Amino acid sequence: KQEVTQIPAALSVPEGENLVLNCSFTDSAIYNLQWFRQDPGKGLTSLLLIQSSQREQTSGRLNASLDKSSGRSTLYIAASQPGDSATYLCAVTLMAGKLIFGQGTTLQVKP
Amino acid sequence: DGGITQSPKYLFRKEGQNVTLSCEQNLNHDAMYWYRQDPGQGLRLIYYSQIVNDFQKGDIAEGYSVSREKKESFPLTVTSAQKNPTAFYLCASSIARPSAGELFFGEGSRLTVL
Numbered sequence: 001k002q003e004v005t006q007i008p009a010a011l012s013v014p015e016g017e018n019l020v021l022n023c024s025f026t027d028s029a030i031y032n033l034q035w036f037r038q039d040p041g042k043g044l045t046s047l048l049l050i051q052s053s054q055r056e057q058t059s060g061r062l063n064a065s066l067d068k069s070s071g072r073s074t075l076y077i078a079a080s081q082p083g084d085s086a087t088y089l090c091a092v093t094l095m096a097g098k099l100i101f102g103q104g105t106t107l108q109v110k111p
Numbered sequence: 112d113g114g115i116t117q118s119p120k121y122l123f124r125k126e127g128q129n130v131t132l133s134c135e136q137n138l139n140h141d142a143m144y145w146y147r148q149d150p151g152q153g154l155r156l157i158y159y160s161q162i163v164n165d166f167q168k169g170d171i172a173e174g175y176s177v178s179r180e181k182k183e184s185f186p187l188t189v190t191s192a193q194k195n196p197t198a199f200y201l202c203a204s205s206i207a208r209p210s211a212g213e214l215f216f217g218e219g220s221r222l223t224v225l
Binding site for chain 2 (some may be wrong): 034036041042043044045046053059089091098099101103104
């Protein structure tokens with residue numbers, strides 16, 4: 001059974017710091033992995049999608065990597081800003097088409 | 112603008128009542144999904160649909176029903192049989208399922224049972 005784990009559950013950093021969020025999954029047979037952002041009381045916004053054949057994707061200050069063999073993905077946020085404060089979720093798409101979500105990391109960036 | 116619209120944003124229900132949550136998308140996506148989000152439990156799949164007039168149960172379908180009469184619309188009914196319906200409900204869509212593309216979400220509907 002595929003399990004997706006995100007550690008830590010919460011993270012607080014000062015503004016300007018570079019940080020890494022972690023996502024691990026137990027079954028490497030995945031279609032892709034997505035990182036999402038969720039603000040309180042809102043829906044999820046897709047940040048980056050990494051196909052199983054890719055190693056990383058970049059968008060602005062965000063960089064996501066994927067290592068299928070070790071079952072790990074990281075989301076790197078450069079020069080963090082207070083506006084980056086949100087919950088970040090990762091999700092893997094299984095070969096059968098089902099998506100499995102992690103429980104998220106809640107990030108607080110202090111001014 | 113293209114996107115997914117969920118309504119209502121907030122809904123209160125008395126025990127024993129059925130309620131229907133609306134989800135409309137203008138992204139021309141074939142696949143649509145309903146998720147439930149509870150604190151500390153992540154997102155759980157209720158139902159999904161790959162094509163009009165077809166839908167499949169997800170992990171927690173008991174007490175819920177859906178229809179897919181139009182490509183743009185995928186309403187979710189929370190029936191009185193759902194024992195713990197208070198939650199945040201999220202609708203999503205994608206190009207196809209199995210999804211090789213991004214999943215797009217609506218803003219969510221928060222249901223509270225009084």
